[in-house]
Amino acid sequence: MNKSKDKKMLSPNFILLIEDTPSHAELVIRILTHYGFEIHWEKKGYDALQFVTEKKPDLFLIDISLPDITGIEVMQKLRHQLHTHIPMIAITAHSMSGTKDELLQAGFDDYLSKPFTINELIGKIKKYLSVSSE
Amino acid sequence: MQCPFSKKKEKNTHNFWLKLKVFIRSLSPTTHGYGYLSGLAAANLQAILDTTVDSIITINESCIVKAFNKAAEKMFGYHKEEIIGQNVKILMPEPYHSEHDEYVQNYLRTGEKKVIGIGREVVARRKDGSTFIIDLSVSEVIVSQERLFTAILRDLTGKKEAEKIKFENIRIETEMKAKNSFITMISHELRTPLHAIMGFTECLINEIDGPLNETQKASLQHSYNASQHLLQLVNGVLELSRIATLQAEKKTEKCDLVYNLNACLQTIEPLANQKNIPLVKVLPDKPVYVDANPQHIQQIYFNLLSNAIKFTDQGEITITLNSAKDLAFITIQDTGIGIDPQNLPKIFIPFARSTRNVDEHERPGLGLGLAITKQLIELYNGTIEVSSVKNTGTTFRIKLPFLDEQKQRQENAIT
Numbered sequence: 001m002n003k004s005k006d007k008k009m010l011s012p013n014f015i016l017l018i019e020d021t022p023s024h025a026e027l028v029i030r031i032l033t034h035y036g037f038e039i040h041w042e043k044k045g046y047d048a049l050q051f052v053t054e055k056k057p058d059l060f061l062i063d064i065s066l067p068d069i070t071g072i073e074v075m076q077k078l079r080h081q082l083h084t085h086i087p088m089i090a091i092t093a094h095s096m097s098g099t100k101d102e103l104l105q106a107g108f109d110d111y112l113s114k115p116f117t118i119n120e121l122i123g124k125i126k127k128y129l130s131v132s133s134e
Numbered sequence: 135m136q137c138p139f140s141k142k143k144e145k146n147t148h149n150f151w152l153k154l155k156v157f158i159r160s161l162s163p164t165t166h167g168y169g170y171l172s173g174l175a176a177a178n179l180q181a182i183l184d185t186t187v188d189s190i191i192t193i194n195e196s197c198i199v200k201a202f203n204k205a206a207e208k209m210f211g212y213h214k215e216e217i218i219g220q221n222v223k224i225l226m227p228e229p230y231h232s233e234h235d236e237y238v239q240n241y242l243r244t245g246e247k248k249v250i251g252i253g254r255e256v257v258a259r260r261k262d263g264s265t266f267i268i269d270l271s272v273s274e275v276i277v278s279q280e281r282l283f284t285a286i287l288r289d290l291t292g293k294k295e296a297e298k299i300k301f302e303n304i305r306i307e308t309e310m311k312a313k314n315s316f317i318t319m320i321s322h323e324l325r326t327p328l329h330a331i332m333g334f335t336e337c338l339i340n341e342i343d344g345p346l347n348e349t350q351k352a353s354l355q356h357s358y359n360a361s362q363h364l365l366q367l368v369n370g371v372l373e374l375s376r377i378a379t380l381q382a383e384k385k386t387e388k389c390d391l392v393y394n395l396n397a398c399l400q401t402i403e404p405l406a407n408q409k410n411i412p413l414v415k416v417l418p419d420k421p422v423y424v425d426a427n428p429q430h431i432q433q434i435y436f437n438l439l440s441n442a443i444k445f446t447d448q449g450e451i452t453i454t455l456n457s458a459k460d461l462a463f464i465t466i467q468d469t470g471i472g473i474d475p476q477n478l479p480k481i482f483i484p485f486a487r488s489t490r491n492v493d494e495h496e497r498p499g500l501g502l503g504l505a506i507t508k509q510l511i512e513l514y515n516g517t518i519e520v521s522s523v524k525n526t527g528t529t530f531r532i533k534l535p536f537l538d539e540q541k542q543r544q545e546n547a548i549t
Binding site: 021031034094 | 325328334
């Protein structure tokens with residue numbers, strides 16, 4: 001798969017967060033802003049799909065449980081809509097051992113299980129973006 | 135006249151009754167035995183009635199018992215002599231006892247059948263007063279102008295018990311599934327607020343929102359550690375409930391205990407090295423196959439070995455793997471602090487350790503590892519036993535059935 005290595009990066013990296021729990025969104029925004037990322041938050045899957053028609057992020061953080069459509073469906077629609085491969089990381093509060101494989105098979109690049117640490121979040125993002133922050 | 139019954143046991147009660155009816159009708163009235171049968175025929179009939187597994191009772195229009203076979207004696211606890219000449223309602227509990235005479239009279243008057251030729255489940259009463267459910271079928275014959283009713287009775291107690299057990303099993307299974315899905319849901323719901331608690335606490339500790347003094351940092355670190363402990367509990371409960379539901383969807387494969395031990399030791403050895411505890415391995419030179427999920431086998435090893443390392447400060451840990459007949463034996467022996475005899479029976483009970491604070495050495499742990507280990511071993515029809523001497527050491531002995539004795543031999547022959 002074409003990961004971010006051969007991509008021309010914009011600075012700062014722009015991340016689209018799709019998350020329905022406000023406190024969880026606030027947490028990710030606070031951490032990522034601190035680490036120098038530009039971040040946009042959408043609460044609903046369809047709003048995120050609409051947003052992407054105007055501005056394309058460098059990476060997606062997608063919560064699996066969304067109020068309108070599932071995170072997996074959002075990811076699949078985004079994959080269909082976008083013509084380039086943009087890294088997409090799933091976020092879930094399920095810790096079942098089978099979940100990770102299911103998400104990767106569905107088309108996500110990676111996976112974060114809530115609760116995750118700052119290091120885990122930043123580590124995953126750095127894996128897919130050539131970051132020069134801090 | 136030839137007796138229509140063969141000596142072989144009648145399989146079909148209905149057939150048996152039809153033949154019996156034809157047989158009785160064909161007989162001439164005499165003064166022997168049943169009153170209307172010839173000596174030989176009466177003896178034949180008695181032999182049949184006494185060897186059949188079903189109870190057979192004959193009554194007349196006045197509900198007086200005329201015949202009562204051996205199976206009926208056994209079923210009701212009455213001797214034939216006690217019952218013949220009595221009203222059959224003696225064998226019925228209330229309200230059937232009071233209603234029976236009227237029912238028979240009603241039938242004789244109107245021909246309205248409730249049991250005759252239909253068969254139904256009714257409650258009967260033994261001599262000792264106890265009641266039981268029977269399957270009752272009644273037929274009517276006219277012999278020498280006397281109207282007789284012959285009932286065939288089958289005790290349904292065993293069948294009802296089996297039905298009850300089956301129903302109970304279904305109920306337990308349904309309840310367990312509901313309970314487990316509830317636990318899974320609760321665990322998920324608990325993780326969501328924990329994520330916010332832990333995440334924001336970590337942000338504060340890392341001074342993302344500005345500098346803190348050392349006391350503030352220490353306080354937050356306590357909060358963070360406590361929430362981390364809570365998360366481990368939630369994960370443990372989730373894991374326990376997941377294993378409980380695994381039985382239905384258990385996916386097994388040919389799994390080598392030796393290979394999987396070595397795979398697990400790669401993770402475990404650094405922990406042992408940190409404490410300078412040697413891991414002594416006594417392994418066979420051939421693979422030992424069981425039918426299991428390799429991840430589960432590695433988890434069993436990991437839980438027991440990490441426990442052994444945690445509770446051992448000096449000496450060594452010995453892992454022995456061998457086999458005999460159709461069983462594989464895993465023994466994990468440490469020279470650690472041991473377990474108090476009174477706590478030994480409780481060590482496989484979830485949370486027993488954490489709720490009792492048994493560890494005076496303040497070693498971290500939830501008391502779930504051994505509970506999960508035991509469930510995993512039992513999932514593959516294995517057993518785990520523990521023996522321990524305080525301040526000397528603890529030994530865990532696991533038995534797991536081979537993949538299949540024949541397959542095992544073939545595998546060993548190839549390797």
